[in-house]
Amino acid sequence: MRKLFLYIVxxxxxxxxxxxxxxxVATSGNNSNTGLSEVSAFATISNAIAxxxxxxxxxxxxxxxxxxxxxxxxxxxxxxxxxxx
Numbered sequence: 001m002r003k004l005f006l007y008i009v010x011x012x013x014x015x016x017x018x019x020x021x022x023x024x025v026a027t028s029g030n031n032s033n034t035g036l037s038e039v040s041a042f043a044t045i046s047n048a049i050a051x052x053x054x055x056x057x058x059x060x061x062x063x064x065x066x067x068x069x070x071x072x073x074x075x076x077x078x079x080x081x082x083x084x085x
Contacts, residue, residue: 020055023048027063
């Protein structure tokens, strides 16, 4: 029983350590929002990029965004380049 408990705790720890966040951007959003749902989306793609880390996803909702995005990041977990497109 103790081994089962330790296994469950280990699984929960690993799941939380590698959890991903999904960020949302909408033309009707606001950069003071959390960006964690369509209702509380960010206004700019740049803000979503600045909030994200390796493994995260960014959903850009329909609309026209007037901003230039320059981002080049190396993910420290696997030393791979993050590409923003």
